[in-house]
Amino acid sequence: MKRLLLVLTFLLAAATAHAQTATVVLQWLPQAQFAGFYVAKEKGFYAERDVDLTLISGGPDVITSELLESRRATFATMFLSTGIQRRAAGIPIVNIAQLAQHSGMMLLAKKSSGINGIFDLYNRKVGLWANEFQLQPRALFRRSHIDVKVVPTGSSLDLFLLGGVDATSAMTYNEYHRLYTYGIDFKDLTVFHFADIGLDFPEDGLYALEETARRQPELCRKVVEATMEGWAYAFKHKDEALQYVQKEMESAHIPFALSHQRWMLDEIEKLFEFRDGSLSIELREADYDFTVRALRENGFIRTSPAYADFRKEVLQ
Template sequence: MLQALLSRTIPMRILHLIIAILFSILPQTLRAESPLKKASFIPQWSPQAQFAGYYVAYEKGFYSKQGIDLRIHMGGPNSPPLEFLEKGKATFATQWLSTAIQKRSQGVKLINIGQIIQRSALMLVAKKSRGIHKPQDINGKKVSLWREEFQIQPMAFLKKYNLNVKIVPQSYSVNLFLREGVDVASAMWYNEYHTILNAGIDPDELTTFFFHEHGLNFLEDGIYTLENTFKKDPELCHAFVKASIEGWLYAFSHPDKALDIVMRYMSAAKTQADRVHQKWMLERMKDLILPRGDFDTPMGKLASSDFTLVAKELHKSGFIKKIPDVNSFYPKDFQYAKK
């Protein structure tokens, strides 16, 4: 009530100033009583190190520090995050850029408020023993692909190299590939690729095709919210992204603590918890979130060229009829990253 009242009568900047002053003056015990904004978040999959930053930020109290009383929903195959946004079940969600653009073009008023992953982790992987060393070798082979948005890059890749292949639907496991039911399989660098390695196949026995190396750098996990939410409370969005990025940075500099947290979430979700695998995933997330390996580049920024690359390919492939306006998709002058 107090907050609602204040927000209507006093400009935000002054409010912030007041809050900041109050925080610095008030004794520690009284801070907890200051009103937190309620919000909820859903990652696009069940708990794993792919979302370490959010769990860490939550566990380390970064969200509450930013004035958010956050609730994290359990993600999973049966909980599409953008549906959660659409139906108001979640304030924030992560999703692939391509999926989000499709949704936007379908009329869902969602906007990107933080592009976390800066390099595509999607790849094709093949066994050298099956005679595959370069893109042309894939021609005429059996390729397993995931559904829908996971197929955009591979299809573009196949078209780019003019490859004619037999496509087989790919499930969550890589066993079909391991048993050589298919010659080429889709993989996320931070996940399935490592699963393949840890099923006893050495990296030098594999040929990898990273899409970002083939001009198909479709950015993946970004933070989304509804346009309305953003318009209503940009500070909340700002605070959420800021705390999330702080969580990621903390996870990268404290990988063991981050993994402890992730493992706890996984165990709560009753999913297979392989710490080694999660460690690999966290390390790869660092490579994907900070592709240049430095902390100086502002994090979470969506470059319009990255947007355009995906949108054009989606349009060309017929996934969308019209390319959305980048400025309505990604609010201009929305800078949260710490520099």
Template sequence: MRSTARRYRFRACLAAAALGLAALTGCSTTDNSSTTTANGLTKVKLQLQWFKQGQFAGYLAALDQGFYKDQGLDVQILDGGTDIVPQTVLAQGQADYAVAWVPKALASRESGAGITDVAQIYQRSGTKQISFKSQNITTAADLKGKKVGNWGYGNEFELFAGMTKAGLNPAKDVTLVQQQFDMNAFLNHDIDAAQAMSYNEYAQVLEVKNPATGKLYSPDDFNLIDWESDGVGMLQDAIWANSAKLKDPKYADQTVKFIAASLKGWAFCRDNLEKCRDITVAAGSTLGASHQEWQINEVNKLIWPSPDGVGTINKAAWDHTVQIAKTTRNQEGQTVLTKDPDADAYTNDYVVKALVMLKAQGVDVTGAGYTPKTVTLTEGGK
């Protein structure tokens, strides 16, 4: 959900840095190397890709429950926002780790950002296309002739891949609508089919009263196209590290510890939904308790079960994401990637070590018996 203009700005920053002009361009090249606190903990900054919410509950829980501290880390979790590109913050040395979607992070990497995916938290895509039942849109082919909303900025490629797979030309067969980061246009019927994350925007429409009934909308009022089920899902939230700093044994060891504590946080949220809801609300989330409980429950579905171990990067899923990013074009005819990323774009080396640590602690790292709960939403997600 970040503008292409920022990618160009990042390229300019890299060029300026190479010429020693960072101070003149406003581009930060600060190397915020980790420092040690008075109590012997190593300071670490994690940059989120959005504001604190259930999407990031595992990190918030790891902080709240002392899992980072147990690993000798004093972690500061930085909010994201509309003007913050987490992978750029990481590449410029303003954070030690970042959470970002794989295709967008790889686009930044192709532009010169020295970042590596070291733990793939979400194993499945949570992107949907939602429509009112009255539109009779149940497949990608049904989008033909419709007003189709999307956020753009690299978030639309599953939608475009799904339409292309169904034989539609996204540039000609639908009317594309630039969608804001809310569901107002959809609820006002200005968009026939809107982009929505299972854990956020979908819940937002279910938290609104149906003017025809005076009751909250229910899932029966809508149709959903699930891009994961449609075969065009792409890898999303992952932990990214600084590629160059991974060559430093201290940073490499820190990375294992950071991953281990973060994964333990996600396992905690799998087993303690209500507690993680409260942690997220207390961390300052802007949406209410029922919305955050829904969000964490839905995020858990994207993570668990993890047969290979939570955080492990599955090569087939990675290759599938890269293929879509290389071959699916947006309305400007651009692809996310122009070539395959190099071998340093991801590694399982650190997450494997982290999983060994967690298994030794008795942590369930696969969630084979995971069963999601049923969450009741309230008006406005309160």
């Protein structure tokens, strides 16, 4: 028995020594938005590929591109608009997997405020999140020639609920449903879903430094493959996936509401695309060019990174 334990210990040590270490920083606090990563970790999909992966939670004080640039993280998740903005600012990051092919961002208003259409937003107070999260609303205002009074907001919906703003930023998978749990019926809201009004920018993608993609292509391939397997499993086994989400949230001392996280996972699935039964991680050049153009026209970037430099294929 002792000899068997020694052999097993040796084999485990050898396997650990052989495994490549890597970290992925996620752009927000633990929630079902990242269920695929949690599943891939818990089910051993990274370990099966000899990758010893650590997940780092983000949050309001975590800028994932900074952790990537300083090499405190090997990989990071970001919206496509964020990735382009950071690349244009000189950070040598590349997109190695475009997970969310569509946008879940929206503007919400109470019908009781008299806002029923886009032009009703004229001269109204609109709560917007910071930085690149203002891209789509500002593109909408610019396209529609609407002047609004922008009010900076955080993740809280209090300002909207108390009437401090007439409309507010939201995500289909988060704030939209949170308002429902607060007692506001969906039918009492006017919804401007950017995916439905010609401003459908891809969101969550997986990024690495250009140097990492060049020097460690096998590591990039393994992490992308395992992550894809994690998401495919999460969508097919949602009850199990939500158990892992709950574990992550409770570990971070974040209240877990099953109904809300289930809604989030269902809505996140709508932002992904499956082709021939497999999860698509393609970054379409047309989507990329459209997002770059919107960033430039609204003053978020001054230069346009070339698609060929920004996108790196790691699956061969």
